[in-house]
Amino acid sequence: MNKTLIEIAYDDREHAEILIEQLSLHTELCLVRKRLKLGDYQINNWLIERKTLPDLVFSLCNGRLFSQIARLSKCSDNAALLIEGSSKDIASYDITREALIGALCSISINFNIPILRSLSQYESAKILYFCATQLNSRETGLKLNGRKPKRRKNRQLFILQSLPEVGPRLARRLLKHFDSVEAVITASTDELIKVEGIGQERARKIREMLIP
The missing domain is CATH 3.40.50.10130 (Rossmann fold)
Incomplete structure (x- = not known):
């Protein structure tokens, strides 16, 4: 087939x-x-x-x-x-x-x-x-x-999974921790590393990708 x-x-x-x-x-x-x-x-x-x-x-x-x-x-x-x-x-x-x-x-x-x-x-x-x-x-x-699908949540997860080294599981953790995509986008490195699975290096890559 x-x-x-x-x-x-x-x-x-x-x-x-x-x-x-x-x-x-x-x-x-x-x-x-x-x-x-x-x-x-x-x-x-x-x-x-x-x-x-x-x-x-x-x-x-x-x-x-x-x-x-x-x-x-x-x-x-x-x-x-x-x-x-x-x-x-x-x-x-x-x-x-x-x-x-x-x-x-x-x-x-x-x-x-x-x-x-x-x-x-x-x-x-x-x-x-x-x-x-x-x-x-x-x-x-x-x-x-x-x-x-739950359209709004799927779209939010779709956005977050475009971040460097962020898969479906980590995207869900980010959304649960920050409650919104806007909060993730504006979060500092120190705030990002509070999420399980995000260390200093991954947080730095996310910040560089989000904000030129």
């Missing part, structure tokens, strides 16, 4: 050759190049907008960011924002750390859009692969069990 492929559609205007090449190495994925009205990638009923850190900062400064986010939040599909890059990429940009923190919190909390973080196209490919396989497994499980 042939295995059903997991489809990932990507916008034909997307410039991410390394990312696409890395995804193409997975034989269980089917990549489809097409024009997407919103987002850069579509997996099942999820749209994922990919922005490099410089593009994020530029769109925040010129006022385009939140109009784009608003359109994503109003679409019939679920939506997530994938931010790619490190603080070195925006070292010369005239923007404060507080402005970025405020923007990330607003996107996550006010618009209810999960934020995924990666350092490179290679890591973005891994995240998209992870998203595709997890969404496919969840959809298959729901069809078999006839159950509807």
Whole structure:
């Protein structure tokens, strides 16, 4: 019996050759190049907008960011924002750390859009692969069990599992300890290490990933 492929559609205007090449190495994925009205990638009923850190900062400064986010939040599909890059990429940009923190919190909390973080196209490919396989497994499980997921909690866990070295079990611990994604995003290193399974090094990686 042939295995059903997991489809990932990507916008034909997307410039991410390394990312696409890395995804193409997975034989269980089917990549489809097409024009997407919103987002850069579509997996099942999820749209994922990919922005490099410089593009994020530029769109925040010129006022385009939140109009784009608003359109994503109003679409019939679920939506997530994938931010790619490190603080070195925006070292010369005239923007404060507080402005970025405020923007990330607003996107996550006010618009209810999960934020995924990666350092490179290679890591973005891994995240998209992870998203595709997890969404496919969840959809298959729901069809078999006839159950509807607890959407809000699932979306919160989906956000937290995009953090470095955070799997499903640790994501649940974080959510239980802090009660909300916003609290995790704004938590200090000292606050993070109070959660079982998060040491000083893992907390540092989480802080670096969340706040450029």
